[in-house]
Amino acid sequence: MRGKSKGQFLLLCLMLAAFVIIMVLPLFALFARAFQDNTGQFVGMANYRAYFANPALSRALWNTINVSLVTTVFSVTLGFLYAYALTRTNIRFKRFFRYMALIPIFIPTIVHAVGLISLFGRQGLITQMGFDIEIFGFIGITLSHIIFTFPQAFLMFFVTLEYADGRLYEAAESMGVKPLTKLFKITLPEIKFTLINAAFVCFTLAFTDFGAPVVIGGGYNVLATDLFVQITGLFNFNMGAVVGTLLLIPAILAFIVNRVTNIANMGAMSAKSTKLKVKKSLARDIFFFAFCSLIVLFFLTLIGALAVRAFTTFFPFNMTPTLGNFQFSPVTGGVGSFFNSVRMSLITATVGTAFVFVYAYVAEKTDGFEFLRKIAKLFSVLPLALPGMVIGVSYIFFFNNPNNPFNFAFGTVGILVMANILSFFSVPYLTIMGALKKLDREFESVSDSMSAPRWKLFTMVTVPLSLPAILETFMYYFVSSMVTISAIVFLYTPRFRVASIAISHMHAEGVFAQAAAMSLLILLVNVVVRLIYEITIHLIKKRRKQA
Amino acid sequence: MSFLEVKNVVKRFDNQSALNNVSINVEKGELVCILGPSGCGKTTLLRTIAGLETTDSGKIFIDGKDATFLPPAKRNFGIVFQSYALFPNMTVMGNVLFGLKQKVRASKAELRRRAEEVLEMVDLTDHSDKYPRQLSGGQQQRTALARAIALSPSFLLLDEPLSALDAKVRTKLRGEIREIQKQLGVTTVMVTHDQEEALTMADKVIVMNNSVVEQVGTPKEIYGNPATNFVAGFIGSMNFLKVDGGIKAIRPERIKLVGRFDTFDLKANVSAVEFKGPLTRVYARTKNAAEVSIELPSQSFDNMNIRAGAQVFLRLPEEHISRYTEAWGEIAV
Numbered sequence: 076m077r078g079k080s081k082g083q084f085l086l087l088c089l090m091l092a093a094f095v096i097i098m099v100l101p102l103f104a105l106f107a108r109a110f111q112d113n114t115g116q117f118v119g120m121a122n123y124r125a126y127f128a129n130p131a132l133s134r135a136l137w138n139t140i141n142v143s144l145v146t147t148v149f150s151v152t153l154g155f156l157y158a159y160a161l162t163r164t165n166i167r168f169k170r171f172f173r174y175m176a177l178i179p180i181f182i183p184t185i186v187h188a189v190g191l192i193s194l195f196g197r198q199g200l201i202t203q204m205g206f207d208i209e210i211f212g213f214i215g216i217t218l219s220h221i222i223f224t225f226p227q228a229f230l231m232f233f234v235t236l237e238y239a240d241g242r243l244y245e246a247a248e249s250m251g252v253k254p255l256t257k258l259f260k261i262t263l264p265e266i267k268f269t270l271i272n273a274a275f276v277c278f279t280l281a282f283t284d285f286g287a288p289v290v291i292g293g294g295y296n297v298l299a300t301d302l303f304v305q306i307t308g309l310f311n312f313n314m315g316a317v318v319g320t321l322l323l324i325p326a327i328l329a330f331i332v333n334r335v336t337n338i339a340n341m342g343a344m345s346a347k348s349t350k351l352k353v354k355k356s357l358a359r360d361i362f363f364f365a366f367c368s369l370i371v372l373f374f375l376t377l378i379g380a381l382a383v384r385a386f387t388t389f390f391p392f393n394m395t396p397t398l399g400n401f402q403f404s405p406v407t408g409g410v411g412s413f414f415n416s417v418r419m420s421l422i423t424a425t426v427g428t429a430f431v432f433v434y435a436y437v438a439e440k441t442d443g444f445e446f447l448r449k450i451a452k453l454f455s456v457l458p459l460a461l462p463g464m465v466i467g468v469s470y471i472f473f474f475n476n477p478n479n480p481f482n483f484a485f486g487t488v489g490i491l492v493m494a495n496i497l498s499f500f501s502v503p504y505l506t507i508m509g510a511l512k513k514l515d516r517e518f519e520s521v522s523d524s525m526s527a528p529r530w531k532l533f534t535m536v537t538v539p540l541s542l543p544a545i546l547e548t549f550m551y552y553f554v555s556s557m558v559t560i561s562a563i564v565f566l567y568t569p570r571f572r573v574a575s576i577a578i579s580h581m582h583a584e585g586v587f588a589q590a591a592a593m594s595l596l597i598l599l600v601n602v603v604v605r606l607i608y609e610i611t612i613h614l615i616k617k618r619r620k621q622a
Numbered sequence: 623m624s625f626l627e628v629k630n631v632v633k634r635f636d637n638q639s640a641l642n643n644v645s646i647n648v649e650k651g652e653l654v655c656i657l658g659p660s661g662c663g664k665t666t667l668l669r670t671i672a673g674l675e676t677t678d679s680g681k682i683f684i685d686g687k688d689a690t691f692l693p694p695a696k697r698n699f700g701i702v703f704q705s706y707a708l709f710p711n712m713t714v715m716g717n718v719l720f721g722l723k724q725k726v727r728a729s730k731a732e733l734r735r736r737a738e739e740v741l742e743m744v745d746l747t748d749h750s751d752k753y754p755r756q757l758s759g760g761q762q763q764r765t766a767l768a769r770a771i772a773l774s775p776s777f778l779l780l781d782e783p784l785s786a787l788d789a790k791v792r793t794k795l796r797g798e799i800r801e802i803q804k805q806l807g808v809t810t811v812m813v814t815h816d817q818e819e820a821l822t823m824a825d826k827v828i829v830m831n832n833s834v835v836e837q838v839g840t841p842k843e844i845y846g847n848p849a850t851n852f853v854a855g856f857i858g859s860m861n862f863l864k865v866d867g868g869i870k871a872i873r874p875e876r877i878k879l880v881g882r883f884d885t886f887d888l889k890a891n892v893s894a895v896e897f898k899g900p901l902t903r904v905y906a907r908t909k910n911a912a913e914v915s916i917e918l919p920s921q922s923f924d925n926m927n928i929r930a931g932a933q934v935f936l937r938l939p940e941e942h943i944s945r946y947t948e949a950w951g952e953i954a955v
Contacts, residue, residue: 515703515705515707517703517705517707518707518709520669520672520674520694520701520703520707521701521703521707521769522720523673523674523693523694523695524672524694524695524697524699524700524701524721524770524775525695525720525721525724525725525769525773526695526696526721526724526725527695527720527721527724528724531724535709535712535720536709536711536712539711540710540711
């Protein structure tokens with residue numbers, strides 16, 4: 076082995092070892108628990124039999140499936156229509172609509188539920204007007220999930236529809252094909268894979284979400300809340316492990332479907348695809364404009380409801396404007412929890428971006444070691460199938476073990492950061508991989524021929540050229556960490572509470588106004604971070620064009 | 623002993639042979655072109671010489687020393703790729719300095735002077751502060767060349783250096799590269815699939831096909847005396863005519879059109895005439911349906927009054943005929 080290869084080999088091993096510690100071993104610990112009794116004896120499928128024999132437990136599974144199915148149908152339909160409006164019609168304010176659709180991404184799922192309660196709860200704005208839709212339970216959970224999965228479905232359809240080949244439609248036109256035939260013969264086949272993937276993504280997200288059901292679920296049990304109760308309330312770790320493995324099912328299915336459809340979908344988009352020319356149709360545009368406006372109006376109402384709560388003294392009885400709700404009571408986490416969230420997200424974004432970048436670089440640009448690199452690439456996509464709740468539980472099992480040399484990490488911000496890095500790993504990995512693949516393959520060869528060390532090339536060429544992808548990764552990690560709750564709910568300590576946890580506590584304590592105020596703070600920070608990102612990218616692009 | 627020696631090198635990729643027992647020699651100061659169709663192994667051979675690919679067996683000697691297992695950085699070569707691989711975030715000057723800073727221990731001013739000297743040589747002095755995307759294709763190519771020669775490498779490797787360029791620029795750069803190469807006296811190995819490029823630039827051409835070397839020789843030898851039917855068919859145009867016991871091959875411009883009362887070797891009917899500017903090509907069919915092409919200066923053609931359907935009489939001078947056991951490509955009867 077040459078000197079240079081040795082360095083690359085060590086780095087590759089280091090990256091793989093990191094993944095084994097943050098993913099493989101904790102998952103192993105989870106699965107081990109699911110097949111053991113509480114003394115650690117192997118009991119085979121006994122825990123699963125007990126689970127399904129107990130209707131109080133297994134009902135949660137059917138409830139979860141129920142909620143997720145309804146969510147999927149609505150989200151996919153709405154997401155598709157919204158994306159269609161933005162790509163295949165001539166409505167105005169498309170950019171505005173596009174950004175507005177992303178609002179739900181910037182706030183924790185728990186906030187969607189809090190917002191819905193502000194509107195439809197017992198003292199909600201709309202309930203006060205005389206419409207009571209009984210928000211607690213099935214309806215509330217499903218609505219929250221639709222709000223939170225809508226942007227995901229929308230984004231997936233948007234990308235597919237945006238890059239579709241316009242020439243197909245022109246060719247069909249020239250042959251006199253009818254509109255309905257065009258829909259079935261061109262549009263549907265075109266979005267077939269996206270439709271499947273979007274459905275799975277929405278289903279999985281709804282299936283595993285914890286934030287919404289915990290505040291708006293009422294007596295309607297779902298798996299995520301059950302898991303929480305089993306672990307933190309009943310200390311029934313084995314049953315918790317069983318629920319954890321059940322949570323994995325749709326994600327694993329989605330993962331397999333995604334792999335298969337990705338392979339089948341390859342090459343569907345040719346480089347020569349031309350953009351579609353949208354035809355004129357006033358009726359269509361009016362319909363879609365109204366549709367998009369309604370969705371945005373709904374989102375804004377939700378934010379508005381939060382704002383009303385946050386800025387009034389005691390809704391709905393004392394409507395005097397106040398900033399007092401931003402003085403958070405220390406009992407529920409205080410303002411410290413907000414800064415804890417920012418701190419945790421900053422650390423996650425910094426460490427996570429560096430980790431993903433080096434990881435992708437090693438997996439893509441190392442010479443040789445085909446087998447190890449294949450494993451590295453396989454590891455990189457697995458987090459897509461890991462719900463945050465499962466990561467959280469696995470971490471308890473693995474790290475909260477006094478015999479574990481990494482036990483010191485438990486109860487620190489470090490373990491939260493680790494869980495976040497793993498939880499959100501795959502999307503940034505794909506972003507950075509895409510950026511690295513665009514770099515000339517011969518940079519390494521040229522640099523070698525000039526006897527330049529690889530790290531020099533890495534710092535002077537690879538990193539500067541990948542700057543947009545690095546910033547995107549940073550932004551993604553930051554925003555995702557700001558809103559996440561699922562893994563963290565198992566891993567935080569009272570000394571280090573984060574904002575999303577604080578919101579759930581405020582809600583539990585009945586201080587809704589403070590919960591709303593905290594939600595607004597999270598939204599604000601995320602929007603600001605996103606804005607800074609957009610502006611920086613804009614400046615970089617401008618400079619690169621000028622240079 | 624030659625400056626560069628590749629001895630019996632074998633290289634396989636996933637059970638697909640890329641180099642099958644290849645041996646070549648390159649003398650000091652020579653420009654050698656490796657020519658062949660795509661997939662013939664020529665780029666693999668170049669990358670093996672560079673150390674960017676390892677060999678499965680065989681040896682590589684650089685300046686008499688065994689370099690088979692030497693990493694690229696220790697082989698002291700400069701390389702230009704088809705894509706140029708210029709660092710887009712650095713200026714022309716920055717690109718040239720990148721390697722210099724690594725390899726040459728000298729003051730900043732000294733390094734800059736060296737870079738300016740090289741840029742002068744490739745005529746880019748006025749563009750040294752530009753970024754690659756602000757340059758034309760030819761300028762990018764010359765930047766890559768400047769970067770490669772800045773370190774005074776003991777040999778230069780060029781991987782299809784001109785194929786991304788327009789025809790006109792390409793012709794011009796052929797001359798420029800050759801001139802710089804001679805001026806520096808640097809041993810150069812260039813890979814190309816463009817035979818005109820190889821014939822005009824090289825001291826020596828190595829023709830490869832199917833992972834093996836078919837022929838090594840001067841451009842004249844390669845064109846005039848193709849050693850194998852592949853070389854005969856791959857380079858230029860060639861008539862392959864079936865005769866008893868094998869194949870006769872003759873280039874179109876070597877066939878003479880003669881009068882019906884002169885001695886001739888073949889009688890044929892003109893099937894098509896193709897005007898190519900300075901030359902005109904005549905396609906004719908013999909009575910046993912073999913197609914023969916004849917090329918002659920357009921001026922002589924104009925004096926002959928030949929049209930499609932006319933009968934022509936062809937003379938095939940013995941000194942220009944090569945013989946093979948099989949034809950290559952389209953087989954004439």
